[in-house]
Amino acid sequence: MSNSLINTQILPFNATAYQNGKFIEVSDATVKGKWAVFFFYPADFTFVCPTELGDLADNYAEFKQLGVEIYGVSTDTHFTHKAWHDASETIKKIEYPLVGDPTHVISKNFGVYIEEAGIDERGTFVVDPNGKIQIIEINAGNIGRNAQELLRKVKAAQYVAAHPGEVCPAKWKEGDKTLAPSIDLVGKI
Numbered sequence: 001m002s003n004s005l006i007n008t009q010i011l012p013f014n015a016t017a018y019q020n021g022k023f024i025e026v027s028d029a030t031v032k033g034k035w036a037v038f039f040f041y042p043a044d045f046t047f048v049c050p051t052e053l054g055d056l057a058d059n060y061a062e063f064k065q066l067g068v069e070i071y072g073v074s075t076d077t078h079f080t081h082k083a084w085h086d087a088s089e090t091i092k093k094i095e096y097p098l099v100g101d102p103t104h105v106i107s108k109n110f111g112v113y114i115e116e117a118g119i120d121e122r123g124t125f126v127v128d129p130n131g132k133i134q135i136i137e138i139n140a141g142n143i144g145r146n147a148q149e150l151l152r153k154v155k156a157a158q159y160v161a162a163h164p165g166e167v168c169p170a171k172w173k174e175g176d177k178t179l180a181p182s183i184d185l186v187g188k189i
Contacts, residue, residue, distance in 0.1 A: 006136060010132075013109060015099050015101060017071070017078055018085060031069075034068070035069070037150065039071065039072050039073065040073045040124070041122055043075070043076060043119050051090070052147075053094060053098075054094075055144075056094075056147045059147040074098075079100075081098035101120075110125055121138050135153050137150075156168040
């Protein structure tokens, strides 16, 4: 039996996020109808986290061009997200929502909450417009992620969603050839 969340529906949640000088409400209903990235990180005011969130901020315009919203999520409150935004030059660049999850509902829904530490794993989840999880990546706490690699994966997920019957091979980049699995390909790759 598989415990994978791939192709499962995101579970209901309601939360408050900090975005562009305002507190906004975010829920599972907010996410549906568009592509989304849930980018879980351990905590505000730490070391690897701002480098990752800043990297996403530097690439945010490209995600938006693809119709993707990014949700940075930690167990901190939306108030802490605002304070971090005000204190850090790197975090000031962020225009996507930073979601507070002090009740751990979202973190537990996605299976990234570390109970004994009270923080989240470095988990990345790409969710399609139907609210189904298409990509999962979990890193150890001391290993940062790469926004360009995430962009590549999102483009691949969007491509196969728009082209049923095709698959993206290893290292596929936008414009590269895809494969159409069939009996003719068996043993030929």
